[in-house]
Amino acid sequence: MSIIEEKKTGSNLKNLKVVTANEAVALAVKCARVDVVGAYPISPQTSIMEYLTKYVETENLPIEIIRVESEHSAMAVAMGAAAVGARAFTATASQGLLYMAEMVYWVAGSRLPVVMAIASRAMGAPWILGNEHTDIMLPREWGWIVLFPEDNQEVFDTIIQAYRIADKTLIPVIVGLDGFIMSHTTMPISIPDQSIIDSFIPKNTPKPYALNTENPFTHGNAVSSNLYMEFRYDIFRTIEEAEDLVDQVDREWYELTGRTYGGTIQEYMLDDAEVAIIVMGASSGDAKQAAMNVRQKYNIKAGVIRLRSIRPFPVKRLSRIASRLKCIGVLDRNMSPGLAGMIATEVKFALYELENRPIIQAYIGGLGGKDIKIEDFENIYLELHEMMQGKRKVEKVRWVGLDLSAVEAYFEEV
């Protein structure tokens, strides 16, 4: 429930602050009593580190912010800190994540509960700062849990939830947020009492991975080929089983704060829905508005499946939801070249065995910060409704807002 919806229901709002999502991240890191931060700037993430530095300087906080020469080193700092049992954090985006990639893998393989924020942004070439989801989708294969909130309040809450999930699974957690759309726009958020946060993410959880001089060992030494696959399987299994944990942690957070986001999936108007759009992040708000509009305008029973957890991919939840639907559109703000969007390909895999499988149409849109409007979502609902009635054929993928005439002059013969 967003703070605005909460206001409507008259819930008790505590310690309100009007902040950008980046400041919400920094506040959550402070409230989580993080010990060490690996800091390197990249748009649109930079202000997370600026806010953190400000808090440390003005409030005399015991957070060690280590400024480094690259994202690769920023994650190495987080890894080293986590390896001795400290609570560690870093943040990046886009090109920075690519440069960091090697260490992102090492942290996951070493089972160190680091939490990282990614303010999602498209990748070059051509050079671009605009928001999309390709960067946040990539680490789904890297052994991390990847969560994606919708608004600034949820960003704060998800960072706190992330430490609980990481400490319980020893799987590091990425919390994504839409670059600029959220990272640089302000919303009111409510900060829970510090005692609630301290009890939710205590620091004295078991740390069997933590290096200690009494019983010296090291991380990530070479193994023979007959052991490696077993370590990979354990990461696979833990993330698979975390589907229930992500739901559970969200429910536990609700008990303490009155705020819940549905865990792995937020269901919107799905009770009687026939068509639904699967969407992630800030665009979900537009999709929800469009669902409401097409219900009023065209009497289409529309709903929204907001994917909140990319890993674990909520196969069980999604199957239960999809079995009640007739047609699903998947809006990917990323692309897998020549195939479709990454979420759509996973949704089709997840639902293939379903009896009475709904029609599934893949959409790609909003790359590089291109706007997707409420009308675009309404149009998708109309198309899905036509597919449901057999009046329109399903295509491998449909592009939303693609305008090749804008680049016509740049085409060259090869």
Next chain:
Amino acid sequence: MKVLIPKSKANKGAVGKTGLWRTSKPVVNHDKCIKCVICWSFCPENTIFRFEDNSVGIDYEYCKGCGVCANECPVNAIEMVED
């Protein structure tokens, strides 16, 4: 919940018998050896034994045959021989 963590403790042969990687092996000519133990200090894998009288021996179970010892020996008392 039980999880697998790739922790490792330092012990001999933690990555298996690395001597199997070798294509040629160092052989010490004890008549030429002047017991300077330069080979012992240079061996990157600690596979050269140093005895009380500073004579040396080679642990062929783990020597990878890199040839650093033969290269560093000031009196050419170590020869690399095809294994």
